[in-house]
Structures are given as structure tokens and as C-alpha cells.
Amino acid sequence: MSTTLYVRLPHRPHDQPQPWHFGALPFALVREPARPATRRTDTVQAPEVLREGHAQIAALPAAERLVLILAASDVLLTTATVPPLPPARLKQALPNLVEDALATDPQPCHIGVGPALDGDAPRPARGPRRRLLMVADRAWLRAVLDAFAEHRHRRRHILPAQMCLPLAAPAEADDGDSATAQPATLVVEAAAASLAQAEGMVEPTLAPATAPDSGQWQLTVRTGRHEGYGLLLGNDALAAWQALAPEGIWHGDASAVASAPVPALRQARAADWRMWIAGAQGCLQEAGLDLAQFEFAQGRADRWNLLAWRLPLALVAGIVLVQLLGMNVHWLMLRHEQQRLEAAQLQTLHNAFPQIQTVLDAPLQMRRQVEQLRLASGRSTPDDxxxxxxxxxxxxxxxxxxxxxxxxxxxxxxxxxxxxxxxxxxxxxxxxxxxxxxxxxxxxxxxxxxxxxxxxxxxxxxx
Known part of the structure; x- marks a missing residue:
């Protein structure tokens, strides 16, 4: 079983200058169930939440996978027709595709390319396709990743919070037709709740003036499979927005349910970690919904997964071991043959000339003794x-x-x-x-x- 660490990030402080310093952040450490070896059963084991709470980044537990959930108010979802370009040229072309949807300069923004939205239409072999685009502040993402640079994990994902809300089951239309309407998923949380645990996110002298009782609410809405948005609203604005709110299922944290700034929150469900984990797991099924793209993409060394390479590495280690054993066995055989030949030469020398006591080079000493015998017998040698x-x-x-x-x-x-x-x-x-x-x-x-x-x-x- 593998472990995944989910961390929810606070919304970007628009009125605070850099550098941003993060304090305690809400997290949940989850043990993912092992994939079944067979698909005969449809039973899926739910993930187990090992730990949850708030902690400084340095105190967060290590995990095999890190999932950072970006606040919905910091990510704009839009669509555009994206041409088929290589990554370097695509990154340069993306600001021109979203400038009409932004009220600011698109150059300081990080733009992630999401999945294709062609639906059931035939996909062209080559050509532009309508895709989901995710726009976030590049400096904020850089600050987030720099803060988590020392955290121990193998894989990293950055997901928009609106895409991490679970989709509700479609309901039949009121007129009884077969057409169905997709209900929205709405979450209301006290905005101070995301910043109260992150008081050190800015310098102490630059602390935000927003207090927990200031009436700021963080709204996260998912209206479709690839649709959603986030807002920061006050009490009056939230009450006025309720008239424009889409039909759907409401969720709220303890502060929202207790104060009920929106009447629909009186019957709201709890916005706990199990809801966010279920939605994030569905979001991770589509690789295009990950904001870690282009310069924020995980490097090859970071993506190295030793478990995926265990079989090839074991095979290479086995081949090297067999090669080393074979070389050593062959060397021992040659060494044994050398010792046998040296012993035979020594035995032959002692049999022919028993008077020799010290043997340094048996062939050379044998040759010299033979030459001496030839000279003693009066026979000439080849070099006479x-x-x-x-x-x-x-x-x-x-x-x-x-x-x-x-x-x-x-x-x-x-x-x-x-x-x-x-x-x-x-x-x-x-x-x-x-x-x-x-x-x-x-x-x-x-x-x-x-x-x-x-x-x-x-x-x-x-x-």
C-alpha cells in the first residue's frame, strides 16, 4: 500500500507583498488501498485516513505522493481551441488564448493545459482541439513549490480545489423528460479558517487585517465535469449571490453551518477531508487536470519510481552476479590448471636432477642442467x-x-x-x-x- 499526503493551500493574499511565509496548513495523510490482482469483483476498498490536522510544512509527514490543493479562487477555468504545438512554443502561445478571459495581463500567469473537451466528436489526427485551460498566478505557485522543496515525496500534483469536489449524480429534469441536469457541488467555508492556521504566511508586521469574525467566506463551486470556480465573499455578497447560485448539494465547515449565512447551509453536509479526498482521487484520474506543467513539471529525478523498475533492476543485478560468479569460477579453474602444471614441472625436475634443492624457475633450471650434461658428454650445443x-x-x-x-x-x-x-x-x-x-x-x-x-x-x- 502507498501513502498520499493531501494539503489544502490558503488563498493567495492579494494585499500582501512577497515573500510569502507559510504557517500551519490543513493536511490529511491517507493510505491508498492496494490494487486487486484480479478484476472479478467490483469491490473497491476505501482509502484509510491515517492522520489529519494542521502542521507546519517542515513537520508534515513524508509520503510517496504529495497532492497540493490550490484554492478555487486562485484558479480560473476557461476553454480555448489549442493548436498542436511542441511544449516550448505552446507555452508562448497560451497567453494569447486566454487574454480575452482575464482582467489582467496574462504574462505573469501560469496556464495549464487540461483535457480535450471535444466530447463524442471525432478526434482529428492532427489539428487544433478545444481544451480546458487552468490559469493561476505563477509567483504564487513558485512560492508554494519552493516551500515544499524539502518535503520528502516521490510524486507531486497540484490540483484546483473546484476540480476536487465530487460530482453529484445527475437528476431527472422536472418535466419528466429523459434529459438530466447535472447538480452542482457547493462548499462554503470561513475564509479566516484557511488563514487562521497560517498566521505566519506573511511577515508579522504585514499580517492581514482580516479577522476570523470579519464575515469573509470562501466559496468553492463545481458545476460540471470540467467546470467550476471559487469566490471570496462577505456576508452581504454571499446572501446576494445565493439568488444566482446553481441548484446542487451544499457543503459547509463548522463555522458556515453554525452561522448559516445562506439558508441552504442549514441542511448542508460536512465539508470534511473525506469529501476532498474522494474528489481529488477522481481528479487524479485525468492527468491533464494537474497544474504541475511546463516549468513546474516534476523533474525526471523526482519522478523516479524504484518500484516500477524493480524487475529490470533485479534482472540486471542477476546478470552482473552471474557474470562475476562465472569469471571467478573460470579464474579458479585456470589457477588450478596453472598449479597442476607447475607441480608437474617441479616433479619432472626433481626426478631428473634430485640434487637441486631450491627451485625458482623449473623450465630454466631444467634447460641449464641439460646443457651442462651435453657439455660434459662432449656434445655441442646449438649455440656453440x-x-x-x-x-x-x-x-x-x-x-x-x-x-x-x-x-x-x-x-x-x-x-x-x-x-x-x-x-x-x-x-x-x-x-x-x-x-x-x-x-x-x-x-x-x-x-x-x-x-x-x-x-x-x-x-x-x-x-
Whole structure:
């Protein structure tokens, strides 16, 4: 089960300068029910409210999802025909689409693009569509998100309060026709109730003059699926507005029900957190109703959901683990084979020459012992003068009579001095076929012994 933290924001103080400082805010921590593994039953488990009350932002409990409910009086809902543009160009075009619906400059406003309102009309593959637009103050949204920057959550949503009211079931028309009328949902709350818990929202010297008994009421109305508005009214204005109020179901907080500034509130239902949670969950079903768009959209790092990636991450971890285990097993097998070969070489050396006590390099010591036995028996070794000279003589048959100017034996190798201009490429090929290797003498001329001029070459036994 996941947890969701719902927070209701106070209405923006129009008469107070920035910066705004938030105090205690109303919240509700809800445990969302787990989705059923099968859809055989239509039973839906209701969310469980774990905690509710008022708290400073720093003291709000952590949750997997944070839902900020913006006051309805701070969000204007309107409609416009929106062209299909990329996000960057769409953001620039939106102020021109709503300027006729605003009484102020649209440039300082944040405009969210809501769902399409084409209804049952055929949707064009490409072209403009009529959409819901949500207009709010950009500076107010920035202040809200900056205040919640340190709160621990994975996902974040910003919803208009009028869209978080549950829709009432349509009622039949009075004339008995099959047509139905959508009743509105109306909520009346004391405006001071949203600010009384947020006295620190502004500087102490700039505290609002509105008192809890000043008669200011916050009105939130939802008249349709994508229709609604919010007002801040006094007692007289609220009484006058009642004559224009749409038919619907009234809700009120304790102050509104007790004072009953509107007669309809005498039979009003309680505007508690369960009502707001039910409406917000329905609002979250449509991603377009989220005001966190464009510059306020949640970053990729913030949207990272480890639970959604648990299967791929587990697969990658399993592959890496198998690779590491395979590499270590293969290394152990090679190590075991190396130890076996070294033990066999050591055993062969001790069997052939038991007098050797200390073994540092078994192949090298074996080679030296064999050469010593060959010398002791009078047999020549491949790097003696006679074997080297005999093989070189066979390879140098094609040399001209004066091509070889000198032949020395030094350091168990032959040093041949060839006449300048001699074809050494053909000679080196013949020497290689005779089982020897021939390379140019790199010894510095100052250290060379005196001798005839020409190119000097070292002839050694082949490997």
C-alpha cells in the first residue's frame, strides 16, 4: 500500500507583498488501498485516513505522493481551441488564448493545459482541439513549490480545489423528460479558517487585517465535469449571490453551518477531508487536470519510481552476479590448471636432477642442467661455434665471394660483417629457414671492436 499526503493551500493574499511565509496548513495523510490482482469483483476498498490536522510544512509527514490543493479562487477555468504545438512554443502561445478571459495581463500567469473537451466528436489526427485551460498566478505557485522543496515525496500534483469536489449524480429534469441536469457541488467555508492556521504566511508586521469574525467566506463551486470556480465573499455578497447560485448539494465547515449565512447551509453536509479526498482521487484520474506543467513539471529525478523498475533492476543485478560468479569460477579453474602444471614441472625436475634443492624457475633450471650434461658428454650445443657456423654457411651459399668480410664468435653468437650493398633480405630468409635468427647489431660504434667497414649482424639459434 502507498501513502498520499493531501494539503489544502490558503488563498493567495492579494494585499500582501512577497515573500510569502507559510504557517500551519490543513493536511490529511491517507493510505491508498492496494490494487486487486484480479478484476472479478467490483469491490473497491476505501482509502484509510491515517492522520489529519494542521502542521507546519517542515513537520508534515513524508509520503510517496504529495497532492497540493490550490484554492478555487486562485484558479480560473476557461476553454480555448489549442493548436498542436511542441511544449516550448505552446507555452508562448497560451497567453494569447486566454487574454480575452482575464482582467489582467496574462504574462505573469501560469496556464495549464487540461483535457480535450471535444466530447463524442471525432478526434482529428492532427489539428487544433478545444481544451480546458487552468490559469493561476505563477509567483504564487513558485512560492508554494519552493516551500515544499524539502518535503520528502516521490510524486507531486497540484490540483484546483473546484476540480476536487465530487460530482453529484445527475437528476431527472422536472418535466419528466429523459434529459438530466447535472447538480452542482457547493462548499462554503470561513475564509479566516484557511488563514487562521497560517498566521505566519506573511511577515508579522504585514499580517492581514482580516479577522476570523470579519464575515469573509470562501466559496468553492463545481458545476460540471470540467467546470467550476471559487469566490471570496462577505456576508452581504454571499446572501446576494445565493439568488444566482446553481441548484446542487451544499457543503459547509463548522463555522458556515453554525452561522448559516445562506439558508441552504442549514441542511448542508460536512465539508470534511473525506469529501476532498474522494474528489481529488477522481481528479487524479485525468492527468491533464494537474497544474504541475511546463516549468513546474516534476523533474525526471523526482519522478523516479524504484518500484516500477524493480524487475529490470533485479534482472540486471542477476546478470552482473552471474557474470562475476562465472569469471571467478573460470579464474579458479585456470589457477588450478596453472598449479597442476607447475607441480608437474617441479616433479619432472626433481626426478631428473634430485640434487637441486631450491627451485625458482623449473623450465630454466631444467634447460641449464641439460646443457651442462651435453657439455660434459662432449656434445655441442646449438649455440656453440661449429653448429652456428655450419648452419650459417648453408644459408649463405648465395652470397658473392666477397660478400662476407668477417665472421666472429662472441657471446655465444656469430657476428657477421657483410659488404655494403649486400642483399640482406634474401640472406635473412635463408637464415630463418636454416633454424637461425638474424638481427642487426645495435651495439654502439664506439664500443665495437675494430674491423672492416660494413653492416654487422648477429646470428643466434632460432627459438
Amino acid at each position: 661455434f661449429l653448429p652456428l657456423a655450419d648452419r650459417f654457411a648453408q644459408a649463405a651459399r648465395q652470397l658473392p665471394p666477397d660478400g662476407l668480410q668477417a665472421l666472429e664468435y662472441r657471446g655465444r653468437a656469430l657476428v657477421a660483417t657483410l659488404k655494403p650493398g649486400t642483399d640482406t633480405a634474401a640472406l635473412r630468409g635463408a637464415v630463418r629457414q636454416a633454424g637461425l635468427q638474424m638481427e642487426e647489431d645495435k651495439t654502439a660504434e664506439a664500443t665495437r671492436p675494430a674491423g672492416p667497414a660494413g653492416s654487422r649482424w648477429l646470428i643466434k639459434p632460432g627459438l
